[in-house]
Amino acid sequence: MKTKILVLEDDNSISQLICMNLEAAGFLTIPILDGLEAQAYLQTEQSKEISLALVDVMLPGKDGFSLMEDFQKVDIPVIYLTAKDDVISKVQGLKSGAEDYMVKPFEILELLVRIEKVLERTGRGREMIQIHDVSIHLKEHSVTKNGVPILLKPMEYELLVTLASNKNIALSREELLQRIWGTDFIGETRTVDVHIAQLRKKLDFHQVIRTVSKTGYRLEEL
Amino acid sequence: MKTKILVLEDDNSISQLICMNLEAAGFLTIPILDGLEAQAYLQTEQSKEISLALVDVMLPGKDGFSLMEDFQKVDIPVIYLTAKDDVISKVQGLKSGAEDYMVKPFEILELLVRIEKVLERTGRGREMIQIHDVSIHLKEHSVTKNGVPILLKPMEYELLVTLASNKNIALSREELLQRIWGTDFIGETRTVDVHIAQLRKKLDFHQVIRTVSKTGYRLEEL
DNA sequence: AGTAGCCTTACATTTACCTTAAATCTGCTA
DNA sequence: TAGCAGATTTAAGGTAAATGTAAGGCTACT
Numbered sequence: 001m002k003t004k005i006l007v008l009e010d011d012n013s014i015s016q017l018i019c020m021n022l023e024a025a026g027f028l029t030i031p032i033l034d035g036l037e038a039q040a041y042l043q044t045e046q047s048k049e050i051s052l053a054l055v056d057v058m059l060p061g062k063d064g065f066s067l068m069e070d071f072q073k074v075d076i077p078v079i080y081l082t083a084k085d086d087v088i089s090k091v092q093g094l095k096s097g098a099e100d101y102m103v104k105p106f107e108i109l110e111l112l113v114r115i116e117k118v119l120e121r122t123g124r125g126r127e128m129i130q131i132h133d134v135s136i137h138l139k140e141h142s143v144t145k146n147g148v149p150i151l152l153k154p155m156e157y158e159l160l161v162t163l164a165s166n167k168n169i170a171l172s173r174e175e176l177l178q179r180i181w182g183t184d185f186i187g188e189t190r191t192v193d194v195h196i197a198q199l200r201k202k203l204d205f206h207q208v209i210r211t212v213s214k215t216g217y218r219l220e221e222l
Numbered sequence: 223m224k225t226k227i228l229v230l231e232d233d234n235s236i237s238q239l240i241c242m243n244l245e246a247a248g249f250l251t252i253p254i255l256d257g258l259e260a261q262a263y264l265q266t267e268q269s270k271e272i273s274l275a276l277v278d279v280m281l282p283g284k285d286g287f288s289l290m291e292d293f294q295k296v297d298i299p300v301i302y303l304t305a306k307d308d309v310i311s312k313v314q315g316l317k318s319g320a321e322d323y324m325v326k327p328f329e330i331l332e333l334l335v336r337i338e339k340v341l342e343r344t345g346r347g348r349e350m351i352q353i354h355d356v357s358i359h360l361k362e363h364s365v366t367k368n369g370v371p372i373l374l375k376p377m378e379y380e381l382l383v384t385l386a387s388n389k390n391i392a393l394s395r396e397e398l399l400q401r402i403w404g405t406d407f408i409g410e411t412r413t414v415d416v417h418i419a420q421l422r423k424k425l426d427f428h429q430v431i432r433t434v435s436k437t438g439y440r441l442e443e444l
Numbered sequence: 445a446g447t448a449g450c451c452t453t454a455c456a457t458t459t460a461c462c463t464t465a466a467a468t469c470t471g472c473t474a
Numbered sequence: 475t476a477g478c479a480g481a482t483t484t485a486a487g488g489t490a491a492a493t494g495t496a497a498g499g500c501t502a503c504t
Contacts, residue, residue: 011270011296011297012270013270013271014297017346153448153449153450154449154450155449155450168359168361168362169361169362170361170362170363170364187451187452188451188452188453190451190452190453190493191450191451191452193492193493193494193495194450194451194452194494194495195450196494197493197494197495197496200494201495211492211493211494212363212364213375213376213459213460213492213493214376214460214491214492215363215376218362218363218364375459375460375461376460376461377460377461409462409463410462410463410464412462412463412464412482413461413462413463415482415483415484416461416462416463416483416484416485417461418483419482419483419484419485420484422483423484433481433482433483435470435471435481435482436480436481
């Protein structure tokens with residue numbers, strides 16, 4: 001079952017942009033445009049299925065910060081979205097119990113990374129990502145192909161998860177290095193190639209992981 | 223849906239020139255001639271659909287710099303246009319939160335490049351460019367014709383994207399070389415012809431990519 | 445010291461691309 | 475309209491660059 005994410009953002013175009021991207025990444029989204037409506041929604045039975053909420057701080061009806069306790073009551077982790085990049089509201093946001101904080105305008109890719117981290121950390125992560133005949137069991141940190149366990153080394157696993165969370169998006173070697181190895185990594189970009197080769201071999205993904213010449217790699221599905 | 227760009231420029235002829243070119247490039251433009259009017263427009267519901275604003279610094283009503291916070295409030299990235307090329311206002315412009323800065327008189331082509339970059343950076347980038355029956359999937363770095371994948375080599379892809387981002391605008395061989403191959407490229411301009419030929423063949427664009435004799439090429443639509 | 449994981453290196457293979465050259469087209473002049 | 479010159483199209487091949495892959499050695503943990 002798909003992971004549900006509540007998107008509480010009053011700006012309709014931003015809301016749509018976020019939802020579109022989350023849906024593309026395999027989530028199910030519940031867009032809500034104002035604070036009071038959100039508060040009401042949290043009372044309903046459906047709200048139990050929400051795994052995470054993205055909350056704009058500036059909202060009509062009721063502002064994001066004061067909604068925090070409503071979310072805490074039903075145990076939904078929150079990532080704040082805000083245009084303010086001043087330290088004061090940042091501190092206030094995290095202190096008030098948010099799991100993370102994003103300053104607008106932000107990169108969708110960065111948002112996806114943070115979402116995955118929060119879901120992981122709070123144990124609400126997607127349990128599984130499917131690509132063709134292989135399943136990535138995120139909680140178990142394991143991978144199977146047609147039910148048969150495939151042993152991946154840590155880096156290979158991370159690489160696969162990164163590619164799989166960005167299906168059909170071309171990722172450059174630099175991007176992959178930055179996201180998996182960290183910003184501080186100094187070394188050859190060829191390193192990526194070697195790990196890609198391992199994944200292709202172990203999973204028989206020679207066609208699934210496509211090289212985008214002079215650019216990077218893309219995991220294809222559909 | 224087409225990307226909407228707000229053009230805030232008091233000189234009517236310049237405004238028209240910019241709008242004409244942006245429309246030709248596939249954007250939808252909202253020309254506004256004075257500062258106060260712009261401020262009012264940002265309060266309206268329609269303004270939510272704006273992806274980017276081009277703002278002249280010298281304006282009647284209210285000047286561009288002081289409008290910055292209005293744009294930030296509704297989270298619209300700004301590129302300043304100005305006749306002043308002195309460092310002081312440049313610094314002031316960027317410091318005040320603009321995404322970029324163009325000094326008049328500027329090349330329309332350069333403006334288009336910067337617009338694309340800002341849209342990309344702020345996550346408002348177009349994901350797809352359509353030309354007749356072919357779709358360029360920018361994130362995937364792939365191209366399909368009637369849904370059928372077409373394999374393009376890196377240079378061909380770049381060339382297509384460049385032409386497609388400048389629909390109906392004739393680009394000279396020199397311009398294409400500079401923009402795709404880089405300023406440091408030393409070699410024949412005939413090189414461009416070869417790649418154009420490949421594109422025409424692979425995409426069946428014999429009529430769509432038109433030769434502008436003694437000048438260069440133009441990708442036509444409508 | 446042994447082991448597992450990972451980065452690098454080096455070589456093989458594949459892919460991309462610039463050039464060349466011949467064919468074709470275009471527009472001009474007679 | 476024929477002929478010509480210059481411009482453009484297109485195919486092909488050599489070379490350069492990018493990628494694939496196996497193997498070795500380094501590092502950190504036992």
